Amino acid sequence: MWNTIYQAPYKINASGICRVLYSTKSTTAVPRNVLENVISADKQKENGAVYDKKPFKILLETGKNYSWCLCGRSKKQPFCDGTHRMDQLKISQKPIRFQVEETKEYWLCNCKHTNNRPFCDGTHKSKIVQEATSIIRQ
Numbered sequence: 226m227w228n229t230i231y232q233a234p235y236k237i238n239a240s241g242i243c244r245v246l247y248s249t250k251s252t253t254a255v256p257r258n259v260l261e262n263v264i265s266a267d268k269q270k271e272n273g274a275v276y277d278k279k280p281f282k283i284l285l286e287t288g289k290n291y292s293w294c295l296c297g298r299s300k301k302q303p304f305c306d307g308t309h310r311m312d313q314l315k316i317s318q319k320p321i322r323f324q325v326e327e328t329k330e331y332w333l334c335n336c337k338h339t340n341n342r343p344f345c346d347g348t349h350k351s352k353i354v355q356e357a358t359s360i361i362r363q
């Protein structure tokens with residue numbers, strides 16, 4: 226849905242709170258994971274640890290498979306490096322496999338709380354993320 230005031234896409238969450246996904250006046254479509262209907266890992270309820278409180282801009286290529294870190298513990302952010310498999314860390318989140326619709330630069334979420342995995346949707350500005358201790362600052 227599009228917010229006619231901000232000219233931006235928005236979502237209404239379970240509490241009925243409207244949240245603008247992008248605050249710019251850009252007419253760019255909201256990025257989506259081409260694999261969203263075939264990858265069940267995207268349905269995971271829990272978010273990972275806040276890695277950083279801002280997104281990461283990166284050039285992604287259409288047709289390539291990517292694996293976005295959801296647990297927040299990877300050393301190759303924003304991508305998975307397999308850290309979630311370390312038994313001693315008891316991590317329940319799995320990476321999100323994704324592809325993009327076109328080759329261009331995308332903002333990938335680093336706070337691990339986006340509602341549009343793996344793309345940043347502005348959730349990093351929320352109180353819960355801003356008050357969290359990020360892994361990058363530890």
Ligand code: FES
Nearest residue numbers: 334335336345348
């Ligand atoms: S970094 Fe923007 S929503 Fe996570």
